[in-house]
Amino acid sequence: MSTSVKSTIQCYHCGEECVTETIQLADKTFCCQGCKTVYQVLNQSDLCNYYELNKNPGTTQRITVRKDKFSFLDDEKIQQQLVSFRNSEQTHVTFYLPQIHCSSCLWLLENLHRLNSDVVSSRVNFTRKEVAIIFNHNRSSLRTVAELLTSIGYEPYISLQNLQQAKPRIQRSLIYQLGVAGFCFANIMLMSFPEYLGLEEAEKSMQYLFRYFNLILSLPVLLYSSLPFYQSAWGSLKHKYLNIDAPIALAIIMTFGRSLYEVLSNTGSGYFDSMSGIVFFMLVGRVLQEKTYQQLSFERDYTSYFPIAVTVIKDKKEIPTALPDIKVGDTILIHNEELIPVDGLLTKGKALIDYSFVTGESLPVLKEMGELLYAGGKQTGSNIELLVMKEVAQSYLTRLWNNDDKQKAAKVSFVDSLSRYFTWIVFALAAAGALYWSFYDGGKAWNVVTTILIVACPCALLLSNSFTNGNVLRILGNNKLYLRNAQTIEEIAEVNHIVFDKTGTLTTTEAQDIFFSGEPFTDEIAGCIAALAAQSTHPLSKLLAKEFKQDGAFTVKQFRESTGKGISGIVNQRIISLGSAEFITGYASQKFEGSTVYVSVDGSLPGYFSIRNHYRTHIFEQIKQLRKQYRISILSGDNESERLNLQRELGMDVKLFFNQQPHDKLCYIQQLQQGGQKVMMIGDGLNDAGALKQADAGIAVTESTNNFTPASDGILEANQLNRLSAYLQFTKANKRVVLASFVLSILYNIIGLSFALKGVLSPMIAAILMPSSSLSIILLTFGASSLYARLLGLRKKQQL
Template identity: 60%
Template sequence: MAVSSQTNTNTTCYHCGENCTDNDITLSDKVFCCTGCKTVYEILNQYDLCEYYDLNSKPGISQRVAVRSDKFAFLDDEKIAQQLYLFRDDTQTHVSFYIPQIHCSSCLWLLENLHRLEKGVQRVTVNFSKKEVLIIYSHTGTSLRRVAEILTAIGYEPYISLQDLQRKKPAVNRQLVYQLGVAGFCFGNIMLLSFPDYFASAGGLDETFNRLFRYMNLVLALPVLLYSAQAFYKSAWSGLKHGFLNIDVPIVLAIFVTFIRSFAEVINGQPGYFDSMTGIVFFMLIGRVLQDKTYQGLSFDRDYTAYFPIAVSVIKEDKEIPTTLPELKTGDTIRIHNNELVPADGIIVRGKALIDYSFVTGESAPVSKSIGEIIYAGGRQLDGNLEILTIKEVAQSYLTSLWNRDELRNKEEKQVSFVHLLSRYFTWAVLFIAAVTATYWWVHEPARIWPAVTAILIIACPCALLLASSFTNGHILRILSRHRFYLRNAQAIENMANATHIVFDKTGTLTGKTGSSVIYYGDVLTPGQEVMIATLAAQSTHPLSRAIVQYCGDPVSRHIHDFQHFTGKGVCGWVDGFFIRLGNAAFTGAHRKNEQEGSIVYVSINEKLCGLFTIRNSYRSGLRQLMQQLQSVYPLSVLSGDNNHTITQLGQLMGNNATLLFEQQPADKLAYIISLQKKGKKVMMIGDGLNDAGALKQSDIGISLTEDSNNFTPASDGILHADQLPLLFSFIRLCKANKRIILISFILSLLYNITGLYFAVQGILSPLVAAILMPASSISIILITFSCSEWQGKRLYSKALQQMTDKSHIPD
């Protein structure tokens, strides 16, 4: 018989909102899930900071997992600390910490009142979007270690990685904004000074003033030509050096031709087209600034240093000495504490290892290792403290080799935007029209060649296409970010729309990192027996034991003796006079018959087999509907580091035509992506861990799934919050709509170009006509791209609401 998980009536923790199964942890009629949450409340209450709880309901972070008291001891080393300082003088120090726990206005308020908890702190500024805090403190009143510890004590432990020591802090490049400002100032003033020429037929000003204003326009046009337009010159030159005619080449040609024509006309007493030239640069810079204003708080390019701690504990003369990873040498003995990452390949010399390699290999089951065996960097120790003798330095470990593959470092960017290809044909068409016009006037009236040809190059500038591309891409990027999907750049939008094959990682991508489905088969367990089983299982840190505790309910205080842990087999011990075994079939005396899919844990009481627990990872909510949508359009593949025990249900989820590959190492995943690309496929890869880093880099569009958009994401083209995975199909449709919007805008701009060409080929294009057509074209393009992309975004939002309402939980 199968028994489903029982239902308990729980009280939520006053601090963090998690369920409390032990209501004995109370203070002032308030219930807490653990002593850690209670301690944080006591600290806030002591310093009169309980307004924290008034701003948001249960805003705190769970403190169930205690932090080592000496975890930040390495910050006492001035050589390490000074690499984290942003600024330091005789009185104060500035330091910036990344704090992933920031999530609401209560966090913001508490962190900005940190000075009330620690007197040495002078000011705290929080960057909510980047989840960073800038802390200014007096180093005579406190220390960097103390600041880190006080943040940890209130639930906001700073995340400090090796990358923080090695990162280069580039100066903020504001040049594009300055160029836009100069172009806007000059364009506005040139338009104002050109009004007398626009209305010269109505009388206008005295010719002396007209001549003065025209020379003033010439002077104002020079900063735009020489400074503001530099971004287009660089791009055009870069394309020409590589033999590619990108969209900036005809734009630069139009800028120079317009300036030369206008300069000649001003010298000859005519008004010129400086307003059109500066308008072109101004509007295109607006689009470029909006498109380039990408989410700088996200790191799309990461290396192994982002995943490693800043320092480890090296054992010297029976003492733990904090040592930075770059200083770790082969032959050093290091202590790996519970739940810490193994930073270098090494041999176990003391303790037992239970290593979670899911981040490296994708295999979700922890691996047991004993003294004398090798463990590799990137694994996470799950079972107490461990000492290893390093056999390779950090930079030479297996983990770092995943980033240092030659085929990835030498990978060339082959994607070319359809906008550049379209502009190439457009440019040749314009040059053809100019050549035909020149030939015609050479025969009939040679004096009109110069005004006609230059007018064609001015009016037929593909700036509208660039505007449409820049504004649409920028707005689509912002719409996607509202739904916690962050793309690296505009090219990623196009690559996503062009994908023809989608590849998923399984562990951590299709299945959640936390949560499992537990079903018990066998004799009905009494509440007392469940408590005893939970009490025994709680003595082990194995993930399967934790799942059983979650199923049976938190243990209560029971007498346990003769507890034993047998690596790879199970645990046993006496609980209230009953001898209980939890483990595999051989350990509990069971026969392997009709086992269910998933991990199996048998239970026996007093050497009598009672039943078994099946423990399976849970698929993320809403996946079934997503896969049904994708199956109708794309071939699908799943690459898993796990074994194939879930092949039946995974096949039902992904469809009959999906390719399912198991026991895939990182090199296997990379090779599979390459094989698809050799067949002409445009591959979209969705993964989450380091084991997917190579495949994500190699794919045409790599998307990293994450529970936290600022942390633990491999190098990728996009970062997608895990909760938003069911909306992937809607995101793809929005990226496809992006191309349609640009094409619609381009067709509209052609109508303006045809109107202008009517005057240009005749050599009668006046400054007034150009001044009307150019801004009208630009403004209408901006309005159309904004309204169309916003409409598509609202469709996505309504679809998101519907899917969030309809999605159901799918067990593995």
């Protein structure tokens, strides 16, 4: 009698068993036409090294996508809700893809342009499971892009009702796994009471029954609840390194294997309670960590306290309004060089929009009344008015903010270096412990190995840095200093030279003395000057606009601003120019009685304005305090009229530079850095963008205007500048807190390992201690950083 053995054939693409059909292409076998199609697409695009990243990484394509599944994306109204930017050629859209899970997903999604040439670029945010796609809408469509993603196994999740809501940070599967582990753990403990209490010989049959019940209850824990640890450990092994989940996965498997042997051989009850307890408590710790990360999310905190505001026009009055308070239907006023914070219809004026933050193309785009303007563009012409069509896209502005072009080298901390070798140390200790106890007490060897694998973990070491930085960012944000990322904290802590811009930074626009020297001018000319000055966000222009209020209707055309020099335009048929003496007359001014703004009307020079500076409250005391620890320099685009006053107030060792153009400020920062100094630049973000970007840490000072500066590393509200020394001390305290938590976690590991090697620590206690150590680190970092904040006056008692 012959016996036929049916061989199992796996799909080359998705790895599933080919049950109902086998489809061949060359020497490859596929389970369905969908998988075959994906392979053909990859093969034709020379992307087959996709399969080298993960074996059979795709997902099954058994369910054919309906032809009209994404037809709703052809609706213009729906497109407007999904699209973040669109110009004459490009459309930018971000999709949420819950299927993203590994390196091959990231690699394939970032190579969409090779699958479809109409896709310009695609960029994956792995932690948020999002892909930002730019495509040419003249040759393709939003619907086509969605169908392309679906065809390769990444169907976008589109819920128009929840577009403005953040994606949940904690995966539902993790919650389900925790629930299953908790249920099984509780019941296994209940079933283990006969073992704990010690049964009489007559009741041994019930004892054996409970042991098998425990075995059955442990299977969901082993096969489902433990999946996060298996997947993480296996992913690291495939990339030829060991992560912190590898010892945990091994401990779970070893504990179950030993318990299974004892039950089947009737030599004991096993350690099913310990195994399920390990998984349960580890998942509890993981969920708590995820929740804490969610609460410390810099992106969410930053957008909640975004310092920039915009002018809303209501009842013919200009009202400065915080961005979160802007509603659909509001009319907002955008000045020259201001960032557009919302999508809106242009209702007044002619827009010249610089979308370089969005597209990288610096050539301004001309927009006429009635056209739609997207958030992220910068107005480079005269004032315009917009009718708000969408709520403020804070997350979009944050993407601009987080799009760091500085290419700073990422630093590897000593904590990261240590954790890289930590897992190998753990395995070495486990092997040594097993070898030692196998000679003296074979029964203890299993316990020793299991407890070492569980109790020794660098989680606490890694958390010390992450959670401390997160809490510091949050506290600084509550005190109106918003930093780009955690690395900025370290950069500020290492600064030894602080460079201040003067106008708009040390000085304020709220109280100034203005004098005019020259021929008197009429109210009409005064109105024209005010109208032109109102187009600019420069502090001196704002002063003039406030000094000479417009009583009539003034129309500004052909507005131009030369950064750091002056502005010009046609106002009511008159050619008006305001700026420096060199900008107006062609010759540098020799007058040093104060900041000067020269005026030109129809080619004639009636005179100039003299503006005496009004320095911010307590700013001199603040700089004197900073001088004790830092070198100080002050750069100004104004003339030298304030030199004697500043030297009298601050001393001769403060370096003062006047008549500085934006390029001069940038060059000065570079000279200091070439001399080995760590430089922090503090400016108003208008003429200082280059210097802010070049500095090791650039802080833009903002008042009530919308001068959002992606070039900076942080934004500080102007009225908080007198607390700068406290902020700097707090960033230095950050490192001390990290070191303290690091020492605590090292002590925890030494003590835990010493007990584990002695064989006096049970796996259950080890499973409880491991997440407890992580929670203790969270409490230490929160408590210590909050205490430092209170001592420095950055946090009130009732906030703790």
